[in-house]
Amino acid sequence: QQQVKQSPQSLIVQKGGISIINCAYENTAFDYFPWYQQFPGKGPALLIAIRPDVSEKKEGRFTISFNKSAKQFSLHIMDSQPGDSATYFCAASIRTSGSRLTFGEGTQLTVNP
Amino acid sequence: NAGVMQNPRHLVRRRGQEARLRCSPMKGHSHVYWYRQLPEEGLKFMVYLQKENIIDESGMPKERFSAEFPKEGPSILRIQQVVRGDSAAYFCASLSDRGGNIQYFGAGTRLSVL
Numbered sequence: 001q002q003q004v005k006q007s008p009q010s011l012i013v014q015k016g017g018i019s020i021i022n023c024a025y026e027n028t029a030f031d032y033f034p035w036y037q038q039f040p041g042k043g044p045a046l047l048i049a050i051r052p053d054v055s056e057k058k059e060g061r062f063t064i065s066f067n068k069s070a071k072q073f074s075l076h077i078m079d080s081q082p083g084d085s086a087t088y089f090c091a092a093s094i095r096t097s098g099s100r101l102t103f104g105e106g107t108q109l110t111v112n113p
Numbered sequence: 114n115a116g117v118m119q120n121p122r123h124l125v126r127r128r129g130q131e132a133r134l135r136c137s138p139m140k141g142h143s144h145v146y147w148y149r150q151l152p153e154e155g156l157k158f159m160v161y162l163q164k165e166n167i168i169d170e171s172g173m174p175k176e177r178f179s180a181e182f183p184k185e186g187p188s189i190l191r192i193q194q195v196v197r198g199d200s201a202a203y204f205c206a207s208l209s210d211r212g213g214n215i216q217y218f219g220a221g222t223r224l225s226v227l
Contacts, residue, residue: 036218044156046216099214100161100172
């Protein structure tokens with residue numbers, strides 16, 4: 001019940017295209033959903049996050065869509081750039097319970113020039 | 114304000130040796146989380162500590178692994194009698210004392226067990 005399922009495992013997009021990564025969760029107690037970006041040899045860095053009281057959050061080219069009834073959320077990267085090539089992790093936590101993060105398996109994104 | 118500092122960045126140990134991984138959180142952060150990332154996998158929670166206290170160790174293996182966060186100095190993740198299966202990247206993250214939800218990650222320690 002603590003799992004977060006992420007898909008696809010890998011994604012190849014052309015420059016300027018839209019990258020879409022999906023996540024699904026089981027535990028309805030989760031109330032914080034961040035996305036992290038990780039470059040090779042580096043630690044994860046927070047990209048954008050959402051709480052379940054909103055259905056969408058946009059920051060620049062990055063948008064999270066959240067569907068509470070379906071227990072799903074997704075990351076959309078508009079106008080994808082080669083510099084966006086990285087591994088993306090969705091995660092979930094319960095803010096009042098120590099905030100430990102439960103991560104998805106990761107999506108390796110490659111944006112071709 | 115320096116970020117989360119982890120050292121060493123790379124650590125090589127032979128089977129049966131001990132590994133000590135250190136994490137210095139950001140200034141003003143007394144909450145530390147340790148995560149393990151196996152090759153081609155996501156990060157898995159191990160332990161959550163707050164100065165001198167272990168808050169949640171539900172992700173820690175029952176044997177050979179321990180963690181501490183003393184009043185002074187960095188948090189330490191200790192792995193005794195390492196085995197090849199311990200080879201992984203170990204990340205720590207810190208959370209501000211002011212509240213909020215953002216965990217800031219260090220660059221990780223990559224442990225290789227020969």
